[in-house]
Amino acid sequence: MRFVLVDRILELDPPRRIVTCKSLTLAEEYLADHFPTFPVMPGVLMVEAMVQSAAWLVRASTDFAASVVLLSEARNVTYKSFVAPGHVLKLEATARRIETDSSEFDCRGTCDDREMVKARLRLRQFNLAQSRPALRDLDARLIDHARRQFAMLGGKALLESAVTR
Amino acid sequence: MAKTRQEIFEQVKETLVDALGVDEDEVTEDATLTSDLGAESIDFLDIVFRLEKSFDIKIPRGELFPDEVLNNPDYVENGRVTPAGLAKLKASMPHADFTDFEKDPDVNKMPELFTVRTIVNYVQSKVGAAA
Numbered sequence: 136m137r138f139v140l141v142d143r144i145l146e147l148d149p150p151r152r153i154v155t156c157k158s159l160t161l162a163e164e165y166l167a168d169h170f171p172t173f174p175v176m177p178g179v180l181m182v183e184a185m186v187q188s189a190a191w192l193v194r195a196s197t198d199f200a201a202s203v204v205l206l207s208e209a210r211n212v213t214y215k216s217f218v219a220p221g222h223v224l225k226l227e228a229t230a231r232r233i234e235t236d237s238s239e240f241d242c243r244g245t246c247d248d249r250e251m252v253k254a255r256l257r258l259r260q261f262n263l264a265q266s267r268p269a270l271r272d273l274d275a276r277l278i279d280h281a282r283r284q285f286a287m288l289g290g291k292a293l294l295e296s297a298v299t300r
Numbered sequence: 301m302a303k304t305r306q307e308i309f310e311q312v313k314e315t316l317v318d319a320l321g322v323d324e325d326e327v328t329e330d331a332t333l334t335s336d337l338g339a340e341s342i343d344f345l346d347i348v349f350r351l352e353k354s355f356d357i358k359i360p361r362g363e364l365f366p367d368e369v370l371n372n373p374d375y376v377e378n379g380r381v382t383p384a385g386l387a388k389l390k391a392s393m394p395h396a397d398f399t400d401f402e403k404d405p406d407v408n409k410m411p412e413l414f415t416v417r418t419i420v421n422y423v424q425s426k427v428g429a430a431a
């Protein structure tokens with residue numbers, strides 16, 4: 136499976152806030168087992184969608200300074216309800232702080248305005264070259280890939296339209 | 301030496317605090333694993349594993365949390381558990397209370413069957429307890 140759990144960036148206000156969406160389709164392989172008679176989005180993937188949304192806010196706010204953005208802590212994760220195929224999970228991440236090597240967010244996922252999940256997430260950011268200088272080129276390729284994906288998700292257009300306003 | 305029900309409850313409480321990252325005082329007998337304690341499907345696997353280690357028991361697949369109801373189309377139709385499914389659930393979970401669920405066997409509500417009491421009852425049946 137391609138581990139991309141953000142389909143589109145809907146709103147972007149760096150460094151404060153991002154809104155993205157993930158549509159759930161019956162075609163996603165993991166739904167076949169979760170569960171055969173009752174397909175619903177696994178809770179951990181709802182958290183991953185929030186992590187990826189927050190990560191895009193980090194990248195947009197730091198001009199893609201770090202090649203790697205990872206979840207370091209998920210706290211107070213609360214699940215309210217199940218997301219079924221045919222629905223869109225809307226993800227909002229509001230930054231509490233974004234620093235060079237770590238950041239913290241309040242995140243929630245809603246479906247038709249009903250809250251499905253929320254959590255406080257801490258992310259960490261770094262470049263591989265920090266511990267292994269020989270990997271500088273890999274960092275550059277990862278950052279380039281992230282920029283292209285950001286454009287594909289509509290993030291670049293949102294940033295540009297914000298600037299011209 | 302047989303454990304009392306209270307001792308089993310305390311040990312189950314510790315297991316759930318470790319598995320779910322909740323505070324001790326949130327773990328009451330009536331607390332549901334999902335709505336009250338925030339468990340989701342991967343946590344159920346973790347809980348089974350930790351209970352096995354903590355109580356030195358073996359929990360066969362589907363014995364504590366019966367997953368066949370979610371896997372077999374005879375047991376769920378149009379988002380509701382069928383009578384066959386309900387019978388299967390009751391047979392597999394003598395340790396659970398079905399009074400509320402029976403009134404509205406919505407599969408979305410099935411997770412509410414799993415309370416802390418359900419687990420304590422189950423462990424008690426596996427280890428045997430003094431009164």
